[in-house]
């Protein structure tokens with residue numbers, strides 16, 4: 001499947017561009033709309049994807065919302081409020097998707113571009129990758145879930161400093177903080193490495209990957225008792241899925257599990 005913007009590759013990787021060459025690699029409304037539609041089709045079972053790959057089509061992964069659009073709006077408050085809610089629809093679908101997600105973070109990830117990168121289960125950077133909140137730089141506060149995700153990844157204190165100082169984080173710092181999952185050996189390899197990782201994950205237990213994301217992301221707001229219960233329910237639910245049955249059976253038969261066949 002390929003519309004003008006999203007592409008479902010033969011190996012089940014759903015590629016969603018979040019920015020295009022134009023506008024300084026700012027978020028592309030059409031791309032986000034297409035990506036949201038594709039993720040909703042996956043949820044309804046109308047699109048048989050097994051992993052999601054987020055990409056930037058220009059020199060940068062994404063420079064966030066298009067600042068010139070903000071300036072030209074008649075009612076800046078309502079315009080930005082509407083954009084943020086539209087972005088939330090996309091990010092809510094990304095968080096809820098029962099698939100592993102990978103971001104190919106080439107160049108800059110700024111503003112909502114950084115927020116989107118934080119939502120990915122895996123973020124592959126390059127030697128010159130940099131992450132920057134950018135919001136305070138233009139007098140704004142974060143959106144796209146950054147104030148929820150960042151403290152859960154780096155801690156509240158470090159998140160406050162990064163946000164309030166609008167820190168530009170280089171690749172090594174971002175890796176050390178857990179904001180990148182790996183750094184490709186060369187900038188030119190970011191896209192291919194992220195694509196390769198998405199393909200690897202598409203052959204794995206995609207339902208288990210999604211369950212791990214939700215257990216981890218809800219753990220900080222759960223008591224231990226609530227988390228123990230959530231884990232017990234999750235492992236029980238997965239045990240009777242196609243992938244869960246295949247994983248156990250393959251182990252006992254001493255063979256490599258065929259998760260893609262078990263899921264479809």
Ligand SMILES: CCCCCCCCCCCCC[C@H](O)CC(=O)SCCNC(=O)CCNC(=O)[C@H](O)C(C)(C)COP(=O)(O)OP(=O)(O)OC[C@H]1O[C@@H](n2cnc3c(N)ncnc32)[C@H](O)[C@@H]1OP(=O)(O)O
Pocket residue numbers: 023024025026027028029030032033036060062063064065066067068080083084086087089090108110111112113132133134135137138140143144
């Ligand atoms: C149901 C689904 C509905 C679908 C619709 C979904 C809606 C999608 C949109 C949602 C938007 C929500 C709101 C958003 O979340 C809010 C934000 O993101 S606020 C933060 C905005 N971003 C920024 O402030 C970052 C600004 N840019 C920079 O800081 C730097 O450019 C950089 C990214 C660090 C890169 O720096 P450099 O490499 O030095 O490059 P330059 O700065 O020289 O820029 C090159 C060129 O590009 C222009 N440009 C860069 N960023 C933006 C931008 N965000 N908007 C517009 N233009 C940008 C820059 O002006 C330069 O232009 P030139 O001077 O060459 O003409």
